[in-house]
Amino acid sequence: MVSLTVSANTSLVQQRGGDVAIAGARTVRPANLAAVIGEVLAARDAGETIAVVGAGFPAATKKAHLALDISALTGVVDTNAAANTVTFYGGTTVRDARELLRKQGLDLVGSPADGRLTLAGAASTGAHGLNPAEPIFSGAIAGIGLVTIDGQLRNIDERRDAQFWSAAKLSLGALGVPVTVTVKVRPYVGLELRQRKRNINELVYELAEARNKTDFYCVDWRPLGAEAHLTVGWYSDESTQPAVAVEKRAELTAAEPKRKTGRFRRFREAVARRLPFLAPVLTRAANRFDRFGEQTELPAVLDDATTEFYIAPSRMPFVVETLQEFARGHRGLGSARVRISLVAPDDAWASAAYRREMVAVAVTVPAADRAALAEVEDLLLWLGGLPNWGRFNTVTGAEAAHVMPRFSDFLHICHDLDPYGQMQNRVAARLIA
Secondary structure (H helix, E strand, O other), rough: OOOOOOOOOOOOOOOOOOOOOOOOOOOOOOOHHHHHHHHHHHHHOOOOOOEOOOOOOOOOOOOOOOOOOOOOOOOOOEOOOOOOOEEOOOOOEEEHHHHHOOOOOOOEEEOOOOOOEEEEHHHHOOOOOOOOOOOOOHHHHOOEEEEEOOOOOOEEEEOHHHHHHHHOOOOOOOOOOEEEEEEEEEEOOOEEEEEEEEEEHHHOOOHHHHHHHHOOEEEOOOOOEEEEEEEEEEEEEHOOOOHHHHHHHHHHHOOOOOOOHHHHHHHHHHHHHHHHHHHHHHHHHHHHOOOOOOOOOOOOOOOOOOOEEOOOHHHHHHHHHHHHHHHHHHOOOOOOOOEEEEEEOOOOOOOOEOOOOOOEEEOOOHHHHHHHHHHHHHHHHOOOEOOOOOOOOOOHHHHHHHHHHHHHHHHHHHHHHHHOOEOOOHHHHHOOO
């Protein structure tokens, strides 16, 4: 059993992402729950579409009438020591929630790797962390509070409004405004990280072993070469006391990515675009001078120009081989980076990892080559991948229903809670007809 001592209904943190502005939409930033309900009811009566915005949510459509920014709704709502859960307001960021918990010797279960995301945004799109034993964040939460289009606050979990639970935990922002998120917590433990260089063609045959033997697993790889950078980690049992947790907080801080672009990286990316036949040589040089060994920092958070798909473990050798061949013949992928991580099964209907273990394959390109992501998406779909909804993808509702066994049930819940389709964003508009 764990406990957390805080004042309920107290705003403890502030969003650091700045104001959200959507062209053509009226943007509001409610300061409390009553204001959220008032804005939703006003939009319903006016026949307006609502896009929930904040770090982690899908982008709003150009036709959105109201952009509802929940970033002012922050802090702790309630704690339940017997159930090992804490309820936060949805605008609280992952980083701030973990910082608050860490002071009490606690940590989030299924914490996303990107600490900049709001808890509600991370749950709405299925953000994930780098612990092979944990599901995506949506699969790890214990409850969610939604203000639906009729102005009701529905506190949904496996006991209350349970018929909506498997849809609400990964809602894509389409069921209502997620104002609270109830997270599972566990005692904080330190994380010892090790990094080494490995051949990517060997690593893909060891994924099952890695899933069973590590508490942290991440592979960073440039597809024009065979050398990969493997980061693995294990929890340290001696770090279960709050005092030690505070000392070791840097080991688990999911900070903003450190922008170590440097002259060589910028030079390599420019050459790869103009002279792609030189890219493999530059990649080998970059790998050679990267430093590895024992470390205390987590791998950098992925850039925005990223598409990520979930792949069945058995297909990973073919996926790696195909990406290598594709990168050699595509100018836009000369500087691409691939991250491979492991995700445990969950029971969210809109999740790519619904009731099965998956491998997350994220492909990041420089901003100048962002157009190449569409072709990468086509390739990963052809390889049997299913999308991470929070990253670049163009998958339609018909395509999702064809390959995701409970996606049609998710659509039914969307129509039940929002019969006129007023909760909208770019992903919801594409998936929910």
